[in-house]
Amino acid sequence: MDKFKRILEVERRTWKKQFFRVLIILIFVFSSLAVVGLFDFERISTGIPAVLKLLPEMFPPDFSRAGTWFKPLIDSLAMSIAGTSISVFLSLLLCFFAARNTTINPIVYNLATLILNVTRAVPELILGIILVAMIGFGALPGTLALGLHSVGMLGKFYAEAIELCDKEPIEAARASGASDLQVIVHSILPQIFPAMADVTFYRWEYNFRASMVVGAVGAGGIGLEIISALRIMDYAQVSALLIVVLVVVTVLDSMSNYLRKSVSE
Amino acid sequence: MNNKLSLKNINVKYGESIALKSINLDIYKGEFVVLLGSSGAGKSTLLRTINQLNPLTSGELDFFDLGKIRNKKDLQNLRKKTGMIFQQHQLIERNTVFQNVLTGRLGFHSLFRSILPLPKFDQELALDCIDRVSLLDKALVKVKELSGGQQQRVGIARALAQNPSLILADEPIASLDPKTSHQVLSMLKDICKKDNISALTSLHQVDFAKEYGDRIIGLSHGKIVFNGKSDQLSDEILKNIYSSSPITEEANFTSNEVVMV
Known part of the structure; x- marks a missing residue:
């Protein structure tokens, strides 16, 4: 049918464009895989015997x-909690300045x-090395490294959440005479x-x-034990240490899932 | 040749609470039936029980030529032949009208086939449906850029693209103004009449129901309390439909008493 021709033509062109976009991404993906040597089957095959030799040495775990x-x-647990709280504090200070709608x-x-x-x-590894050089070995430089590096991600995500806020409730709060800070505390925070x-x-x-990881460069915690072994x-x-870590990570994972669920309800 | 959809003794329970109680209902080929009832009476549940977006607790469905719905395969066929229109239109807003209407054709193709552009037949059918709701000039526009009435017309086109035997519309005009509501409803009814599609539409407004419904079903507390033509819908019956306390008397209506239009 004639009146459909133009639309079908445009649709076909859109699909072709989409197809080429996917194709370009695939080219990048596969050339990256080639660059890192994943298609170097000879090298991979020589690696297998080495793994087979190493694996028995890990058993039984000691x-x-x-x-x-x-x-x-x-120490590691304390580092993760303390580091995260430092980054939450700094991110909360920064995120409102880093969001387009509240800056x-x-x-x-x-x-x-x-x-x-x-x-x-x-x-965090580089930060850890620098901080260890500055203030010496121990959990403190590790905590600071984690905290500082986490700000980058947490602050960015907080800011993005602020930018995605519904404008309507903010407008309503403003209309009722709330100050800018009150809008942030009572209208934006509950949303994000x-x-x-x-x-x-x-x-x-x-x-x-x-x-x-930061423990490995002398910043304390269970990482230092692993690197020493x-x-x-x-x-x-x-392998025994890795099993311990696996158990702790699994416990943490279910704990944070539980906390996340109970917070978002 | 089976020319009707029959609901036989349908019961739906959510845990302990009863959402639908012994529903018996026939809808004939090409009939435009309107469902009335207050919020929570079970209108949505009834609609969604027919294509089993809500599972039914007990009862039987007999769907036009498909006959009794016994298994998953039957259900899939029933859904293919049943177009659904939602209050909040449930379109993908960032996609174009054309892309949205094409999703009405998904049930007719495999996953792999549906990743590639659909055959010309499906594309032209979709455009034809868009043309019938007078949106051809908007076919390549993103849905979020359309007005509420236009979006609902896209919803109709999507349902239509399935070549359905039945259209279920769950309060299709609830978020539209009166003028647009008339446009959307008369468009829907015209198309259904022309294509001999049966329709079951839930509405809030009694006057709209009287104007458009070939037949009106009154639902209250999960039970059918009225089943008849619009001129039979007296104030007394309306009061009964919209009564807030559970009805104690057993209302007895069977589809046999209804005179076909």
């Missing part, structure tokens, strides 16, 4: 030193997003609270895992 892991484990002026907005980008750009809680708990979980090639102890 729990003989388990008694001494208690303190570092508590005070473009300069402040750009400054806030710049801070978020920088903290996100520097990995579930989303904030969601990413915060996710970040807490992430920070526990990251605490092991690796250094003396005591793989049986490494």
Whole structure:
């Protein structure tokens, strides 16, 4: 039919465009896989015997030193909680300046997003190394590294949640004579609270895992135990430590799921 | 040749509470039936029980040529032949009118086939449906840019694209102004009459129901309390339909008493 011709033509062109977009993405994906050597089957096949040699050395897991892991484990947990709270505090301060609809002026907005980008750009491992050099070994530099790096992600997500807020309730609060700060506290915060809680708990979980990485550079916690065992090639102890970590991570995961659910209801 | 949809002794319970109680109802080919009742009377439940978006607790469905609905396969066929129109139109707002109407054709293709552009037959059918609701010039416009009445017309076009035997409309005009409501309802009825599609439409407004319904079903507390033509709908009966206290008397209406239009 003639009157449909134009529409069908446009639709066909849209589909073609879409198809080429997907094609380009696939090209990028596959060339990246090739660059990192995933298609280097020879190398992968030589790696398999090495894995087969290493695996038996990890069994059975050696729990003989388990008694001494208690303190570092508590340290790691404390690091993740303390680090997350530092980042929540800093993110709450920054996020309103980094959201387009609540910021005070473009300069402040750009400054806030710049801070978020920088903290996100520097990995916690690098931050950990720098902080250990500055204030010495222990859980404190690790906590600060986690806290500072997390601001980048938490602050950005908080700001995005603020930007996605429904405008209508904000308008209603304003219409009733609320001040700008009252609008933020009573109209924006209730709206973004579930989303904030969601990413915060996710970040807490992430920070526990990251605490092991910064632990490896001397910032304390269970990570230090793992890296020490690796250094003396005591793989049986490494596997035992990994099992302990797996258990803790699983417990944390279900705990944060439970907390997330109870907060968003 | 089975020329009607029959609901036989349908019961629906949500946990302990009874949503529908022994519903017996026939809807004939090409008949435009309106469902009246206060909020919570079970209008939506009744509509959604027919295509089993809500599971029924007990009872039997006999669907035009398909006959008794016994298994998943029958149900899928029933859904293919049943177009649904929702109060909040339930369209994908960021997609175009054309793309939305094409989703009415999904049931006729496999997942793999539906990832590729649908055959020309389906595309032209979808455009024809869009043309029938007078939106052809908006076919490539995103749904979120349309007015409420236009969006509901897209909903009608999507239902129509299924080539349905039956259209279920759940308060299709509840969020529209009176003028647009008339437009949408008369459009829906005209199309149903022309294509000999049966329709079951729940409405809030009695005057709309009287104007458009070939037959009116009154629902109260999960039971049918009226089943007849609009001129039989007296104030007494309306009071009964919209009564807030559960009715103690057993209302007895069977479809046999209804004179066909």
